[in-house]
Amino acid sequence: xxxxxxxxxxxxxxxxxxxxxxxxxxxxxxxxxxxxxxxxxxxxxxxxxxxxxxxxxxxxxxxxxxxxxxxxxxxxxxxxxxxxxxxxxxxxxxxxxxxxxxxxxxxxxxxxxxxxxxxxxxxxxxxxxxxxxxxxxxxxxxxxxxxxxxxxxxxxxxxxxxxxxxxxxxxxxxxxxxxxxxxxxxxxxxxxxxxxxxxxxxxxxxxxxxxxxxxxxxxxxxxxxxxxxxxxxxxxxxxxxxxxxxxxxxxxxxxxxxxxxxxxxxxxxxxxxxxxxxxxxxxxxxxxxxxxxxxxxxxxxxxxxxxxxxxxxxxxxxxxxxxxxxxxxxxxxxxxxxxxxxxxxxxxxxxxxxxxxxxxxxxxxxxxxxxxxxxxxxxxxxxxxxxxxxxxxxxxxxxxxxxx
Numbered sequence: 580x581x582x583x584x585x586x587x588x589x590x591x592x593x594x595x596x597x598x599x600x601x602x603x604x605x606x607x608x609x610x611x612x613x614x615x616x617x618x619x620x621x622x623x624x625x626x627x628x629x630x631x632x633x634x635x636x637x638x639x640x641x642x643x644x645x646x647x648x649x650x651x652x653x654x655x656x657x658x659x660x661x662x663x664x665x666x667x668x669x670x671x672x673x674x675x676x677x678x679x680x681x682x683x684x685x686x687x688x689x690x691x692x693x694x695x696x697x698x699x700x701x702x703x704x705x706x707x708x709x710x711x712x713x714x715x716x717x718x719x720x721x722x723x724x725x726x727x728x729x730x731x732x733x734x735x736x737x738x739x740x741x742x743x744x745x746x747x748x749x750x751x752x753x754x755x756x757x758x759x760x761x762x763x764x765x766x767x768x769x770x771x772x773x774x775x776x777x778x779x780x781x782x783x784x785x786x787x788x789x790x791x792x793x794x795x796x797x798x799x800x801x802x803x804x805x806x807x808x809x810x811x812x813x814x815x816x817x818x819x820x821x822x823x824x825x826x827x828x829x830x831x832x833x834x835x836x837x838x839x840x841x842x843x844x845x846x847x848x849x850x851x852x853x854x855x856x857x858x859x860x861x862x863x864x865x866x867x868x869x870x871x872x873x874x875x876x877x878x879x880x881x882x883x884x885x886x887x888x889x890x891x892x893x894x895x896x897x898x899x900x901x902x903x904x905x906x907x908x909x910x911x912x913x914x915x916x917x918x919x920x921x922x923x924x925x926x927x928x929x930x931x932x933x934x935x936x937x938x939x940x941x942x943x944x945x946x947x948x949x950x951x952x953x954x955x956x957x958x959x960x961x962x963x964x965x966x967x968x969x970x971x972x973x974x975x976x977x978x979x980x981x982x983x
Contacts, residue, residue, distance in 0.1 A: 587829035587874055588676040590804045592637075593655055595646040596840045599847065601667030602644040608668065609637070609646060612661045613654040617646055620813055638806075640813035643844050647674060647806040670839040675874060677808060677829050679732055679763040679801040680858045680933045698889040702917060706782045708889045709770070709912030709938050715785045715945065718982035722786025722944035727772055728815035728823045729937065730808065731764030733757045733795035735921035738765065739778045746791035749814055751807040752798050760799040762920050766929060767826045768793055769919030771937035772944070780926055783918045785941025785982070792818055797827060808875075812844060816853055821947050821957070823848070824940035825857040826933030828873040834903045835871070837878045845880035852953035856882045856940050858932035859907055860898035869899045877905025882958060885975050886913025886935040893974045897932055900973040909965055910975035911935030911942075939980045949983040 597605045609615040616635040620642070637648030650658065661668040700708035706716055734746055735758055746768070748757035759765045772791045773784020794811035797803040808827070815823050845855050860873035876883035885907045886894035894914050900906035913935030920927040943961055946952060952960045965978040 587831065589673040590676060592674040592804070592806065593648050593650045593658070594672045594674055594805060594840050595648060595658055595668060596670040596843055597644045597646070598667040598669060599644055602639070602641055605639040605644070605646055608666060609648065612666055612668065613650065613657040615648050615650060615654055617648060620810070640809050642813045642816040643809060643847065645809055645840055645844060647809065669843065672838060672840050674805045675829050676802060676804055677797070677827050677874070679761065679797050680826055680828055680861050680931055699891060700889040702781055704781060707917045709916055710782065710785060712889070712912050713785065713938055713942055713980055713982055715942065715982045718945050718949070720945040720949040720983055722772065722789030722941070722948055725786065725822065725944040725947045726790045726792060726818065726820040727786065727940060727944050728792040728794060728811070728818070728820040729764060729768045729771060730794045730796045730811040730815065730823060730825050731767050731827065732761035732797045732799060732801060733759035733764045734768050734793040735759045735765045737922055738919055738925065740769070740774055740919055744774065744791055746793050747818065748793050750795040751810040751814070752795050752803060755795065755798060757793065757795045759795070759921055761797070761801050762927065763801060763826065763933065764793060764795065764797070765921050766918045766927065767824065767933060767937040770916060770934060771824055771941040773919060778925065781917065785938060786944035789941070789944040792820055809844070812848065812855070816848060816851060820853055821953055822940050822943045823853060823855045824937050825855065826931070826936045828858055828860055828876055830860055830862040830873045831871055831877065833871050833901055837905055838875055841875040842878040842880055845878050849880055849954045849958070854882065854943060854954060854957050856884060856936055856943065858936040859883045859885050861896040861931050863896055863898050865893065865895040871901035872898050872905040872907060877901070879905070882908045882939065882961070884908070884932055884936045884939050885910040886930070886932045887911070887975065887979065888914035891968060893970055894930065894932070897974065907974060907976040909939060909961060909977055909980050910968070911938035911980050942980045942982050945982045
């Protein structure tokens with residue numbers, strides 16, 4: 580039965596997409612068409628800054644060809660008109676509010692359930708059930724030389740399991756440092772790229788030798804806007820990241836079109852050799868209610884990840900494909916996932932498509948190392964190597980992600 584969800588909130592700011600060849604002149608285009616002044620992203624430096632703190636009305640993200648601006652209604656009308664004329668403006672959209680997906684799900688706040696009786700995968704002293712399920716332990720690849728960006732609530736770099744990893748950290752949240760006080764980002768970074776050896780408990784990281792880049796695009800409260808997400812993608816691409824993992828999003832109602840701007844950004848990233856992987860969302864209430872893939876995972880060029888449990892069943896909260904607007908591409912372990920957590924706790928087991936996504940991102944790093952694949956070739960390798968499941972492709976796509 581379809582389950583209706585509230586559409587995404589907006590911030591009052593506006594996203595503007597430019598043709599690829601016109602990015603360098605985007606500030607002049609904004610000024611000419613709508614009287615808006617904007618700063619190019621390389622001029623922002625390393626200090627997180629909001630549009631309100633800048634001397635201009637917005638910022639143009641150079642790697643993406645997208646601007647985020649403060650615009651009055653008449654200026655928005657002028658930008659919309661520019662999409663129908665000779666100006667190099669392709670699309671105009673309202674900026675959305677996005678969330679660390681698990682924070683909207685009750686399972687984030689309560690202890691994760693024990694493995695179902697008879698489940699084929701279990702946590703062991705050696706490794707988590709998720710690592711067993713994706714067959715990471717049997718892979719000769721470790722993610723060495725592969726750059727993975729986790730765009731989330733940051734990372735608690737004081738965690739002893741990251742002491743020797745030297746992650747690259749950057750905040751895109753005004754007034755907040757990259758350090759994670761929420762937990763969600765540290766958990767996701769641990770699943771994707773945690774080390775072979777840990778202070779206590781089982782190993783939980785899929786790609787222990789990958790290079791870690793953590794962009795804080797969501798606040799310590801677990802929310803943010805497209806400005807931070809796009810800023811994080813822009814930074815990750817400038818850093819040369821091969822994989823971007825985003826366990827974030829906004830719930831959508833059925834038949835809601837995907838964002839043209841995010842779709843173009845994702846295609847441009849693939850062309851540059853960067854694969855964006857995102858959580859499908861936790862808005863379903865199985866078996867009585869199904870919700871569609873959320874924003875931005877519903878974009879065709881973003882790999883949308885569903886969650887399964889250790890009994891190889893679809894997680895009750897995991898969103899499903901909407902044939903009219905976006906589909907599930909692949910599935911990963913997402914229920915009762917043990918990983919790193921900010922000190923003093925250090926470890927926690929939680930659930931969500933947010934937890935499935937870094938499993939896929941970690942396997943993508945292994946595949947990139949093993950096959951030398953990037954961009955669309957990496958996407959194809961992950962899809963072709965996945966293990967088919969006795970579940971609907973609407974719920975799990977091609978199946979469970981598998982390490983090379």
